[in-house]
Amino acid sequence: MIWLGLYNYWIVIVLMMIGFYIVIAQGNLVKKIVGLNIFQTSAFIFFISLAWKEGGTAPIALPGVTEYSNPLPHVLILTAIVVGVALTAMGLALVVRIHEAYGSIEEDDIHEQDEYQ
Amino acid sequence: MAPGAGRCVIEALIDIVLLTFLAIIAVAIVRIRNLLAVTMLTGIYSLIVAVLFVLMDAVDVALTEAAVGAGLMVILMLATIALTTREERPHRMRHNLLALVVVVITGAALIYATLDMPRFGDPEAPAHVHLSPRFTQDSPQEIGIPNMVTSVLASYRGIDTLGEAVVVFAAAVGVLLVLGSGTVRRRKSGESADKDDKDASP
Numbered sequence: 001m002i003w004l005g006l007y008n009y010w011i012v013i014v015l016m017m018i019g020f021y022i023v024i025a026q027g028n029l030v031k032k033i034v035g036l037n038i039f040q041t042s043a044f045i046f047f048i049s050l051a052w053k054e055g056g057t058a059p060i061a062l063p064g065v066t067e068y069s070n071p072l073p074h075v076l077i078l079t080a081i082v083v084g085v086a087l088t089a090m091g092l093a094l095v096v097r098i099h100e101a102y103g104s105i106e107e108d109d110i111h112e113q114d115e116y117q
Numbered sequence: 118m119a120p121g122a123g124r125c126v127i128e129a130l131i132d133i134v135l136l137t138f139l140a141i142i143a144v145a146i147v148r149i150r151n152l153l154a155v156t157m158l159t160g161i162y163s164l165i166v167a168v169l170f171v172l173m174d175a176v177d178v179a180l181t182e183a184a185v186g187a188g189l190m191v192i193l194m195l196a197t198i199a200l201t202t203r204e205e206r207p208h209r210m211r212h213n214l215l216a217l218v219v220v221v222i223t224g225a226a227l228i229y230a231t232l233d234m235p236r237f238g239d240p241e242a243p244a245h246v247h248l249s250p251r252f253t254q255d256s257p258q259e260i261g262i263p264n265m266v267t268s269v270l271a272s273y274r275g276i277d278t279l280g281e282a283v284v285v286f287a288a289a290v291g292v293l294l295v296l297g298s299g300t301v302r303r304r305k306s307g308e309s310a311d312k313d314d315k316d317a318s319p
Contacts, residue, residue: 004129005236010228011136017224018143025216028205030152030197034159037190038143041166044182045139052173053245054125054238059174059253061263067240069174070249071256071265075274077178078266079281085185085193086288092197093292099201106206 008049015042027107029095040084047073135169150205156194163187177266
C-alpha cells in the first residue's frame with residue numbers, strides 16, 4: 001500500500017505538470033494565467049499535505065487534545081494564497097492592457113504584429 | 118478503535134476521490150477552449166481544493182481559499198473575459214510535442230523524488246518533530262490565542278505578513294497603473310477635446 005501514502009504527492013505533481021504544460025504550450029494569455037494558478041494551487045496542496053498529521057486535529061487549542069497538525073505550513077500558504085491572487089490580478093490587468101494595444105490575446109497574433117511593425 | 122479506523126478509511130477515500138477530481142478538472146481546463154467554461158472550472162477547482170484543506174485540518178487556509186480562490190479569482194477572470202474575448206483560438210500543434218516531452222520528464226523526475234518522502238500523515242515526519250511542537254504546545258500560553266495559525270501569522274511571523282501586505286499593495290498600484298495609463302492614452306488619442314477633463318482626474 002505504499003502508493004496510498006504518496007498519492008497526495010503524485011496528484012500534486014500531476015497538477016503541477018498540467019499547469020506547467022498550459023503555461024508553456026498554450027497560446028491564449030488568459031489560459032496561461034489559469035495554468036499558473038493550477039501550478040501554484042498544487043504547491044499549496046503539497047504544503048498542506050505535509051502539515052497533516054494522522055490522529056491530530058486542526059491547530060486550535062482544545063483542552064485534552066495534544067496532537068495537532070503543523071500550523072506553520074498553514075500560515076505560509078495563507079500568505080501564498082493572498083500573494084497569488086495579487087499576482088493573478090496583476091497578470092489579468094496586463095492581459096487587458098495587451099488586448100487594448102494589440103486587439104488579441106493570442107500569443108501568435110501578438111508575435112506576428114510585433115514582427116510586421 | 119474500530120470506529121476511528123473506519124473514519125480514517127472514509128477520510129482517505131474522500132481524499133483520493135477529491136484529488137482525482139482535481140486532476141480530471143485540470144485536464145478539462147487544458148482541453149476546453151471556451152474561456153467562460155474554463156473560468157467556471159477554475160471556481161469548482163478552487164472549491165474542491167478548499168474542501169481538501171478542511172479534510173487535512175487546515176480550516177483557516179480553506180476559508181481563505183474558498184473566499185479568494187473560488188470568489189475573487191473567478192470575478193477577476195470574468196471581468197477580464199468580458200473586456201477581452203470569450204473563445205480561445207485553436208492553437209497550432211507544432212510546439213506541443215516538445216512541451217509534452219519536457220513536462221513528462223520533469224514530472225517523472227519529481228515522482229522519483231517523492232519515493233523518499235515521509236508517508237502522508239506520518240506523525241514521525243520531520244515536519245512534525247522539529248518546529249511544530251513548539252508552536253502547538255507553547256503558543257496558546259505565550260500569545261494567549263487558542264488558534265495557533267493566528268498566533269504564528271500575526272506574531273511569530275509578523276514580518277512575513279507585513280511583506281504580504283506590501284506585495285498586495287504593490288499589486289494594487291500596479292493594476293491601477295497598467296489599466297489607468299491605457300485609458301488615459303486611448304482617450305487622449307481618441308478625443309482630444311476632452312483632454313483638460315482627463316488631466317484633472319488621475
